[in-house]
Structure formats: structure tokens, C-alpha cells
Amino acid sequence: MIHCSSIGKTALLIAMADGSETEAYVSRAREKGFDVVTGKVGSMDVQKIIAAVETAAKREGLTDDSYRSQHALYHAILDALQGLGRGPLQLGNILRTVGLRFAIVRGPRTLEDMDDLWIAVSMYGMIGAPIKGHEHEVCGLGINHL
Amino acid sequence: MIHCSSIGKTALLIAMADGSETEAYVSRAREKGFDVVTGKVGSMDVQKIIAAVETAAKREGLTDDSYRSQHALYHAILDALQGLGRGPLQLGNILRTVGLRFAIVRGPRTLEDMDDLWIAVSMYGMIGAPIKGHEHEVCGLGINHL
Amino acid sequence: MIHCSSIGKTALLIAMADGSETEAYVSRAREKGFDVVTGKVGSMDVQKIIAAVETAAKREGLTDDSYRSQHALYHAILDALQGLGRGPLQLGNILRTVGLRFAIVRGPRTLEDMDDLWIAVSMYGMIGAPIKGHEHEVCGLGINHL
Amino acid sequence: MIHCSSIGKTALLIAMADGSETEAYVSRAREKGFDVVTGKVGSMDVQKIIAAVETAAKREGLTDDSYRSQHALYHAILDALQGLGRGPLQLGNILRTVGLRFAIVRGPRTLEDMDDLWIAVSMYGMIGAPIKGHEHEVCGLGINHL
Amino acid sequence: MIHCSSIGKTALLIAMADGSETEAYVSRAREKGFDVVTGKVGSMDVQKIIAAVETAAKREGLTDDSYRSQHALYHAILDALQGLGRGPLQLGNILRTVGLRFAIVRGPRTLEDMDDLWIAVSMYGMIGAPIKGHEHEVCGLGINHL
């Protein structure tokens, strides 16, 4: 396993892990004190990706009902989407689609500095034309203070 | 080690690997047939990051002297920088700085489809204010056909 | 009342004024020679906001049927929307919605320089998730020559 | 005829040519060794413009079924669309529409350097409000290595 | 005085107030429980504007030494700059300059909901060519959770 004591790398490794690896990376992260949620989403609609991440975070209690925590998560998602979109935050309306695994991690920025609470959203998957096999990998990471 | 048979994940894992891990990930990637270059760069100037990646690629022969391969690499770099910048492709002129490890990987998109040659540029590191410790992680990935 | 002899501040103050204040600010602006229209719009569709402002301007005669004046207004609206969107000019498709008061003001840039005719579009209101109370204020101002 | 030995100018002149001129410019380009496709599209949906160009290219054999050539074309199209959109890559959702002639040209960058194969996408037409006559000209050019 | 119980309007009115009005608006805001800092800056360098706002906030104690509060302020500043730049976050390198008054306000989003702490950055002034009088008004507002 790649050494990891920071919130962003933790989120990226979980989103990139495959099958049974995922559970191992999630467990390690939780042992270190990070709260973790993972999920999958495929869509041509950016808002469905945002909604999938927000719903997963709320369901697992990484965000509460406060607007404050929702605001933090929303902007971490938008930042992650910039890595995906690489310019326009658009999918179907510029004729492309994505299939993603994502991870949301809540905790300190690093284990060396436990004072503050931050949230990281990572996305990893495939982006491409709506034609089977016409796609390449894509990755995004957004980090915000909670 | 996270299972990996694709060019983008290969590039990301190498950029995220620490110290001795790096060599292990680079070796595995080369055994699988990928060409790999890694490097480090810290700067407030976007052009210095571009130049560092281009120079590393040329020095190790991942790009040749043709404009064609330089063009492919340049746009892969710009795409990776979008994940870093998350909006504006600016660093010092919006008062932020980065410290990065990067990887450039040349090969097929995946080991399951060896027909074509692609290039991936990954960047992983810290972005923040020019104040020690005022920074968080950042990640970018760009992929282009060669 | 905040001192005001310029087209942009006039537009902003009217859009920010509440209830009965609005009429006072509109009256003062008209006495100074500015043409003024105000309106409200709430939507997840950017085009509905543009249409609401364009319709209000046309109805009150701030723009005529010429493409020229429509072109001036359209780009003032887009500029105001940039302050709202702060990056992407998107609402519902990145899962956010706005409720706005807007003002359109036609006149000189300032009362000290009456030579030219300009148009200002201001927008003030709330932006947020489509959840009651999950929103914060937002403001935009666009100015163009007529 | 404007002197022309390069892929981009070739594409632009064909998209700007009117009626019978088009055939003359296409013929000259083909005599010089360029592959050429032309078409027309009008829409408020960006994805319909992308699809129209991709379909024309595929129908005439300028791209094959490989993802590689589709990827090259797609990004040339996006680049051309930036000249059209001049900021946001949006049409109907910011209340504007376009009517375009486009050309796709495959060949060397210039006749003086025949080594590589590139693809150029040009678009020329009118952009404006969805009101007859409320429009002005617009132009875009995107070039990518094949 | 325009009725005001919210953090964003408070910040906007202070930045738009002139001379002796400023003190009146600042006093009212402080009486309501908002922390307020104001300042002026003129520059062709975006980073100087960011630095001026950050320095003012730190000097008056609106942000502490924690990265967390600096991160919140930084992104509120970037959001306000989007309203100024209306597209590119650039000034001198696209040959324009600004002269601004700004306000930083810390407090609840509104006096009706005192639970959370937010930060608002407003900017109001003139943008234009580096030629006397060739300028028009500009405004930006950014709001973030603290």
C-alpha cells in the first residue's frame, strides 16, 4: 500500500482502488481516524454526479443538515469536477459522458496536524464519447475546510 | 499495490508514491510496457511547471523532436493543470504556489487494448498561500493520444 | 441614502433595496435623469434570468427593437451573471438555484460626464442548493455602452 | 483566391465560401492533397453541433472507427467552439443560437512540411438571440494532431 | 439607510459608501454584531488585491493565523474577483486596471440565523484601460463559511 497520512491521497487511493482493494483502503483510512464514504455514478448530467456525492455523504453522516457543511462539500465537489471537466463543467451538453468511482473523506488535512476538520472529494473513472470504448481515464480532487 | 493496467492510474500512483515506493511503482509500470518519467517541481509560475514536465519528457525520450509529440504532451499538461488550478490556470498571479511530483507515462490506454499510443501526465502535491503550512493537496491528470 | 451619481451604484442600490425602499431609490434615480426598470426572477435556468431581464427592459422601453441595443443589454446581463456564477455560468445543471431582484439602468456613466449613453444591469439575491435555507447572498453587475 | 498552403486557412476559407465558391475551394484543397468535408448546422444545442461535425467526418472517412481519431477530432471541435462561444461553451442555455457552415480538413499542417497528419475544424456563421436579424458573425478554428 | 440584516449586503453597502457614509455603515454593522474591515486598493496585479484584502483582515483580527480561516477568506476573495473580472481573473496582462474599495465582514449569514460564522468580501470601484477616465464601475461579492 502506498504510504498515506493525508486526506487527499486517502480519498484518491480509495477512488482508484478496485474491487476488494477498496475495502482494504477504506479500513486503513478509518483506522487512522478518517471518516469515509465511497460510491459509484455514471451520467451525462453534472448535477446527477453532484447529487450522488451529496446523497452518499448525507446518508453516511459525513455532512449534517447544516448549510455550512453542505456548502463545504458542494465546493469540494465543484473543485473535483474541474479536474474531470478540464475547462467546461459540462458533460452531455458537450457530448461526453463519465463513469466514476468517488470517495468522500472527512478528517484532518494530515495526521501530523489534527487540529482542523476538512473534507476531500475524489473522483476517478472514464470520460468519453457515448460510444463503447471511446473513453479515457479522468481524475478530480477537491478539498475544503469544514 | 493497487491493481493497475491503465495509463492514467499508472501515472497517478507514481506521482502519489513516496520515497522508495516510487521506484517500485515505476518498475512495475515499465515491466508492463509503459515508458515512465518522474520529476518534482515547485513554483508560482505555471510556465515553469510546463517547462519542467516538457524537459523531463524530452530528456528521457518520451517525446521526440517532432512538434506532433510536443503538441500531444503540451495539451496533456494543460489538462493536468486544470485539476490543479480548478478554474483559473494561474498560480503566483492569484497569490498561490504549488509543490508537485509529476509523472509522464507513454503507452496504450490499457493493457487490454495495445493498439494505440497515448500519453498521460499526472501531478500530485500541495497548493497554497506562500506561507509555510498554509496549503492542501491537489491533483491533476491529463491524457492525450500520441 | 448612500450618495450616488453613477449608473452602476444606482443599479446596485435599487437591486439591493427592500420593499418600500425600492421606490425611493428608483425615484431618486429618475430625478437624476436615469431610466430605470426593476424586476424579480427565480430560476435554475440561466436563460430564464436573461429572458426576464430582456423582457423587462423591452417592456419599459429601455431597449428598442434594434439589435444594437439588445446586443448591449445582452452582454451587460452576461457580465452581471459572471458575478453570480463566479466561474461557470450554470445553475440547475450544477445543482444550484437563484432568487434575484434585478435593476436595469440607462443613462450616462456618471452625472459628471453626460456625453454618452450606457446601460447597467445589477442582480442581487440568494444562490444555493434546491433546499430551503441552504443559500447565501450573491451579486452581479454588468455595464456596457449603448 | 487567397493563397493557401496550410490546413487551417484551407478550412477557414471553405467554411467562409458561399454557394458555388465552396466547390472551387474544396477542389483546390483536394488537388493539394487535403481531405475535406463540409457541412451546415444550426442549433441552440452545443452537442448537436459536435454531433453534426463528427457525423460528417465519419461519413466521409476523415476519421475511422478508432477512438484515437475521434479523440483528435473531438478536441479540434471543442477548440473551434471556443472561438464561437468566446467564454462559455453554451448556446441555448444562455439564450443564444447559431447557424454555421463548417469544414473539416485532414492533411499536413502545411504543404511545406508533409511529415505529419493533422485535423482542422473551422466554423463560420451567425450567432445571436433567437430573434430574426438579431445576430452577428462568429468564427472558430481548432487544430489537432491526428 | 437601506435595511440590512445580512452579511453580503452589509459588505456591499460598506464598500459602496462614500467618505463619511462609510463610518456610519461600519458602525451600524458593528452594532448588529458583525466584524468589519474596510480598505482601498488600486492595481493592475490581481495578487496585490488579494494581498491587500488578506492583510487588512489579519491586521484587524478577522482571520487568525490558522490556515483554515485563511482558506475561507482566500476563496471568498477569489469569488469576489470573479464579479470584477467577469471571465478572466486578469488585470494588467489583459491591459486593464482597477481602483477599489473593499469590505470584509465576519458574522452570521443573517441576523435571523445566528448559528454559523461566515465571511463576506465585497469590492466596488472602477475598472478600465490605463487611461484617465476610460473606466466604468465594477462590483464583486464572495461569501464563504468560516
Next chain:
Amino acid sequence: MIHCSSIGKTALLIAMADGSETEAYVSRAREKGFDVVTGKVGSMDVQKIIAAVETAAKREGLTDDSYRSQHALYHAILDALQGLGRGPLQLGNILRTVGLRFAIVRGPRTLEDMDDLWIAVSMYGMIGAPIKGHEHEVCGLGINHL
């Protein structure tokens, strides 16, 4: 000669014309009633391109000393630059350079509708790395009401 009765195509053809062709296209445009200025500029600094176009326009009287006409020209230039930059309005700071011919044309949008006065800015040339021959064509067109 390509048939041309519109301001944008007129500007584009002049910027694309080579050597002696330029004079022919300029003459034809003037005979039709358009005011025309042409020029050349090469730079890694966006502001130098803007300044070159503005200076040429002023020297030949296409704009007067009014801010109004400067404002119209400035935004036409920015629009043309979007076609060049295709995303970021940056050159040297993302390690690229341009060599351009440009044209500024003042007149009606088309000869069929002589009512209004508009301004068009076209740019055509090469963009690329600061390495000889590592470049491809680029084109931009911006149109604004005067």
C-alpha cells in the same frame, strides 16, 4: 475573391490575406464603405497584442478618444483573443507564443443593413511553443456595436 458583404468576413479575409493580396482585400473593403486597419504583432504577452490593435485603431482613426469607442474595441479584441486562447487568455505564462496578422474593420454589420455602426477585430496567425516550427494556425474574431 470570396464574396463578402459583411464586416466579420471582411475582417477575416484581410487578416488571412498574404502579401499583395492584403492590399486588394483592403481596397475592396474600403470601396464597399468599410473603414479598415491592418497590422502585425508577435508576442508572448497578451497585453501587447491588445495594445497593438488599440494603437493601430487609434492611429488610423477607427476609434476616437471617447471611452465609449475604446470600450467597444476592447471587448471586440477580448472576443477575438478567446478564439486564439481557446480557454485561458494566456500566452507566455502557459509557455506559448503567437505571431499574428490582424484587421480592424468599422462599418455596418452587412451591406444589406446599413443602419448601425459595428466594429470587428480579426486575428490570424500561428500559435505554439517558443521553438521554431512548433506551432499551428490560430484564428479569432470579435464583433461589437460601436
